[in-house]
Amino acid sequence: MIPFVIVKTKAGFAYLRPEHVVAxxxxxxxxxxxxxxxxxxxxxxxxxxxxxxxxxxxxxxxxHAVEAIKEHNRHGNVPNRD
Incomplete structure (x- = not known):
């Protein structure tokens, strides 16, 4: 799901995608x-x-979500044996 951040404006609310915010x-x-x-x-x-x-x-x-995916892909369904 695409994450949105809600911002209050004069006309109501704006839903922003964080990766598109520059400044x-x-x-x-x-x-x-x-x-x-x-x-x-x-x-x-x-x-x-x-x-x-x-x-x-x-x-x-x-x-955190990206790190969890990387960790899962690194070990797959096999427990870490290190």
């Missing part, structure tokens, strides 16, 4: 501008720290 501009304490690939910008109505924290949490969860 976050903290223009004010209560809002921020999210720059995405292909020049798309999203005006969020929440602090940049909150958005960055959710993006980092999603990236960490994805890293």
């Amino acid at each position: 976050i501009n903290a223009s004010d304490g209560d809002d921020c501008m999210i720059l995405m690939t292909d020049g798309v910008t999203i005006a969020a109505t929440e602090p940049a720290e909150d958005v960055v924290a959710r993006l980092e949490a999603e990236a960490e969860a994805e890293d």
Whole structure:
């Protein structure tokens, strides 16, 4: 499943794919501008720290999932004999 991060905007909510976020501009304490690939910008109505924290949490969860897959593929169904 494709992971999305939900961001509150003036018009409702935006669902972002974390790998497409390029930068976050903290223009004010209560809002921020999210720059995405292909020049798309999203005006969020929440602090940049909150958005960055959710993006980092999603990236960490994805890293753990990749490591679990690598570990499973390394050993297959045979227990580690080392």
